[in-house]
Amino acid sequence: MGTYVVRRVLGMIPMMFLITVFVFLIMHAAPGNAFDAIMNPAIKDIEQLKQQLEHNAGLDKPLWWQYVHWLGLFVTGNWGFSFNHHVPVTQLIGPAIRNTLILGILAEVLTIAVGVPFGIVQARNPYGKFDYTSNVVLFCLYSVPFFVFAIFMIYFFAIDLQWFPAQGSTGTGPGAGSIGDHLYHALLPALSLALVNSTVYSRYTRGSMLDVSRKDYVRTARAKGLDEGRVFTKHVFRNGMIPIVTQFGLDFGSLVGGLIITEGIFQYQGMGQLVIDAVNGRDYNVIMATTVLIAFGVLIGNLLADILYAVVDPRIRYD
Amino acid sequence: MAEPLLAIKNLKTYFISKDAEVRAVDGIDIEVQPRQVVCIVGESGCGKSMTSLSIMRLVPKPKGKIVDGEIWFNGRDLLKLSEDEMTDVRGNEISMIFQEPMTALNPVLTIGEQITEVLLRHRKMTKRQALAKAIEMLQFVGVPRASEIVHEYPHQLSGGMRQRVMIAMAMVCEPKLLIADEPTTALDVTIQAQVLELMKKMREDFNTSIILITHDLGVVADMADHVVVMYAGQVVESTDADSLFAEPTHPYTKGLLASIPSLEEEKDVLYSIPGTVPDAAAFPKGCRFADRCPIAQPSCREKMPELREVKPGHLVRCDLV
Amino acid sequence: MSENLLEVRNLKKYFPITAGLLRRTVGHVKAVDDVSFTVRTGETLGIVGESGCGKSTTGRMIMRVLEPTSGEIVFDGQDITKLRGKELRAVRPKFQMVFQDPYASLNPKMGIEEIIAEPLIVNGVNRKQATERVIHLLERVGLRADDRNRYPHEFSGGQRQRIGIARALALNPKLIVADEAVSALDVSIQSQILNLMMDLKKEFNLSYIFISHNLAVVRHISDRVGVMYLGHMVELADKRSLYADPRHPYTEALLSAAPEPKRQGRRERIILQGDVPSPANPPKGCPFHTRCPKVMDICKVERPALKQVAPNHLVACHLYN
Numbered sequence: 001m002g003t004y005v006v007r008r009v010l011g012m013i014p015m016m017f018l019i020t021v022f023v024f025l026i027m028h029a030a031p032g033n034a035f036d037a038i039m040n041p042a043i044k045d046i047e048q049l050k051q052q053l054e055h056n057a058g059l060d061k062p063l064w065w066q067y068v069h070w071l072g073l074f075v076t077g078n079w080g081f082s083f084n085h086h087v088p089v090t091q092l093i094g095p096a097i098r099n100t101l102i103l104g105i106l107a108e109v110l111t112i113a114v115g116v117p118f119g120i121v122q123a124r125n126p127y128g129k130f131d132y133t134s135n136v137v138l139f140c141l142y143s144v145p146f147f148v149f150a151i152f153m154i155y156f157f158a159i160d161l162q163w164f165p166a167q168g169s170t171g172t173g174p175g176a177g178s179i180g181d182h183l184y185h186a187l188l189p190a191l192s193l194a195l196v197n198s199t200v201y202s203r204y205t206r207g208s209m210l211d212v213s214r215k216d217y218v219r220t221a222r223a224k225g226l227d228e229g230r231v232f233t234k235h236v237f238r239n240g241m242i243p244i245v246t247q248f249g250l251d252f253g254s255l256v257g258g259l260i261i262t263e264g265i266f267q268y269q270g271m272g273q274l275v276i277d278a279v280n281g282r283d284y285n286v287i288m289a290t291t292v293l294i295a296f297g298v299l300i301g302n303l304l305a306d307i308l309y310a311v312v313d314p315r316i317r318y319d
Numbered sequence: 320m321a322e323p324l325l326a327i328k329n330l331k332t333y334f335i336s337k338d339a340e341v342r343a344v345d346g347i348d349i350e351v352q353p354r355q356v357v358c359i360v361g362e363s364g365c366g367k368s369m370t371s372l373s374i375m376r377l378v379p380k381p382k383g384k385i386v387d388g389e390i391w392f393n394g395r396d397l398l399k400l401s402e403d404e405m406t407d408v409r410g411n412e413i414s415m416i417f418q419e420p421m422t423a424l425n426p427v428l429t430i431g432e433q434i435t436e437v438l439l440r441h442r443k444m445t446k447r448q449a450l451a452k453a454i455e456m457l458q459f460v461g462v463p464r465a466s467e468i469v470h471e472y473p474h475q476l477s478g479g480m481r482q483r484v485m486i487a488m489a490m491v492c493e494p495k496l497l498i499a500d501e502p503t504t505a506l507d508v509t510i511q512a513q514v515l516e517l518m519k520k521m522r523e524d525f526n527t528s529i530i531l532i533t534h535d536l537g538v539v540a541d542m543a544d545h546v547v548v549m550y551a552g553q554v555v556e557s558t559d560a561d562s563l564f565a566e567p568t569h570p571y572t573k574g575l576l577a578s579i580p581s582l583e584e585e586k587d588v589l590y591s592i593p594g595t596v597p598d599a600a601a602f603p604k605g606c607r608f609a610d611r612c613p614i615a616q617p618s619c620r621e622k623m624p625e626l627r628e629v630k631p632g633h634l635v636r637c638d639l640v
Numbered sequence: 641m642s643e644n645l646l647e648v649r650n651l652k653k654y655f656p657i658t659a660g661l662l663r664r665t666v667g668h669v670k671a672v673d674d675v676s677f678t679v680r681t682g683e684t685l686g687i688v689g690e691s692g693c694g695k696s697t698t699g700r701m702i703m704r705v706l707e708p709t710s711g712e713i714v715f716d717g718q719d720i721t722k723l724r725g726k727e728l729r730a731v732r733p734k735f736q737m738v739f740q741d742p743y744a745s746l747n748p749k750m751g752i753e754e755i756i757a758e759p760l761i762v763n764g765v766n767r768k769q770a771t772e773r774v775i776h777l778l779e780r781v782g783l784r785a786d787d788r789n790r791y792p793h794e795f796s797g798g799q800r801q802r803i804g805i806a807r808a809l810a811l812n813p814k815l816i817v818a819d820e821a822v823s824a825l826d827v828s829i830q831s832q833i834l835n836l837m838m839d840l841k842k843e844f845n846l847s848y849i850f851i852s853h854n855l856a857v858v859r860h861i862s863d864r865v866g867v868m869y870l871g872h873m874v875e876l877a878d879k880r881s882l883y884a885d886p887r888h889p890y891t892e893a894l895l896s897a898a899p900e901p902k903r904q905g906r907r908e909r910i911i912l913q914g915d916v917p918s919p920a921n922p923p924k925g926c927p928f929h930t931r932c933p934k935v936m937d938i939c940k941v942e943r944p945a946l947k948q949v950a951p952n953h954l955v956a957c958h959l960y961n
Contacts, residue, residue: 312427509912540902591828
């Protein structure tokens, strides 16, 4: 297992390298740069000033030089300044990561806490009334894009009922910035993400549990005289969760996509917001730093899921 | 003869769906005496496996259903027991082993967990006592390194070892009846020989009766006291093992025996039973073997022959013999 | 004796085992370890052995679907071991394979005509001729011309095996490798397929390599039989000689372990202890010495060579030195 993890982590290095090259090229292929966005057209000698600024930032050098220069600084921990916010990139990213992790973990916990038990209840009595009606409801939920939910939720729970804040990641006044405050702000966006994802998980869970309950070893368990409850908890459940864990690992990438959109809708100050702002403002250093971190997060998430997979299934051995 | 341990009377197990009624087991009678090995032999789809699952009341739901009959075991009709009473019987008084030891053991639980589970269910024991008993049982069935194996998982064992584990698990509560459904079909021949020997030893040491379900007449000849030949959901011949091999009487039994290539004698051309088994959703009204039978008469297709005694203790479902 | 259609010389297949950070090769699974034999024109060579003995790997190497680690395969006077691309495609029609699981080896989305005609069309036969050939083949293997418009799932196991045989015959091969071709079939269907294969052999002038774990089936269909154990050919002899007078202790045990369907005059059974050792870590010396009832000191050190002990009877055992 140890060598497997080391090999996987080493394998990430070339992958991360390719990702940075790719993002770097796309970024520079897009028209304009940070100074186009911020300069007042009324300034005299605007072209000269722009050239001066670009020269100071190294933007007049060949692309390969810029990349190598950036990489050299980046790996030594110097992630540069934000053109737009005029603070070090690391200072921007710290709180954003924390907020996104809170939102992402909360969304995943809710997804699994709702989706998996629901699928289990369906699988315990397949093709029954509950199974049929709940399937129809789930299918409807699944068909609605999640950002539509997000908007409805803001309307009902934040504006109408005023139970939750409509936007932001922390409040103001006493208690602002506490864990409770963070969770309170993250709950609504997390719920809007989790609702749709949990329909997917309940489908997986139902299918997987049904599949397992037809296995020979479940018949063996019944032949041993175990009652249905024990047959389920001891024999069906654990085996049925194996494909769910796999799915969890595969979902990491799409979770990031969902987070970016959700953060946008809720004006939630996380990595997603930061990326979108940086892309709009051509804030090169911020774009590079955030994409590298997001890619790293997805790769680590996949690795964790693979390790978890080996934990739940003793047949899986990495060596 | 003494009171039979198990008496199946007119058992019918059907698979009922909207558009078809598949008569997997269609009115069978089988008796098993204490300490007797009864082999149920037949080809795929003849209903032999469904018979064994019916005894355990583990017919796949919701389609499979025992629609008629009685299964008397130790003075009680198993079909009249509540589900709770039945779980007390399973694994305790009647236990079962299956064809594929690979898939019949749970891949994510250790061997020890899977064996102790039976003891904890049916015996008042602590976990530690159950584990000690499990190790003892594994040693008894010839599993080497038993005290280590209990902490290992099924995939770490060979096929033969897994089947020994299955046998240990089935025998750990010393049941009165062991049902073995094709227990050696997935095993290599030298391993099969080991497992068959082990089953004989189980019968000797625990006085267990065995119902052995198989398609292999070689295994039948090796193991059986009494043989029941099934075809298309029915018993077509039932007799003691010696007379079955000395005087096979039903044309199907004869055909089966003639179809098997021999290790010891040269056969130029094998006999082959023409055609295939009739569809269980639409059995003909007369004899179900008539279409493949070399001696069939027009009358065979008109009327279903009864299972009748042609010699003392030798029952055959054929009017022409 | 007629000439050799196939000569296999010192065939080996080692699968590497890798481990560690850099996935270095730390050992080999010696699936087939130095096997030599010949198949004469018009002959059936049976290969028997238990799972993992390398019999299927040998078959697949001869079919050139698996690359040998070393050794030579000479087919019809031509060394085919190293052939690639166009040259390989040119000889491929001459040797075909029939598999154990006819369902898995037939594409479920293709109609029967397409399945059988595919190799013909690939080899430049026009549609009309291909259809005629398909009809001819179907009728020859005991199916109807109309069956060509149906799909694999509409057929029973035995019928699917007939389709598999028709496909193998489409290009007029000289050699057919049948890998457990009747093992999944019921006894009555098995004998139908065996009879068909024996008829086809005469009619189409075929040679067979018949790979099976079933000793009786191999005896029935073969002219000569090779016994494999742990990647080695331990005995290779004329069928009569092998079954009447097995020389290798493994062959003896194998024959005695296979149950015959009869009650009187059964042979004394030799029960081998333990499992087959792992081919990743085979024992030194004779591969069988760990389970051999007649083991001697030399067996643990030196691997016995396959040599002639009687006319047409080769054995790899130190007992015959």
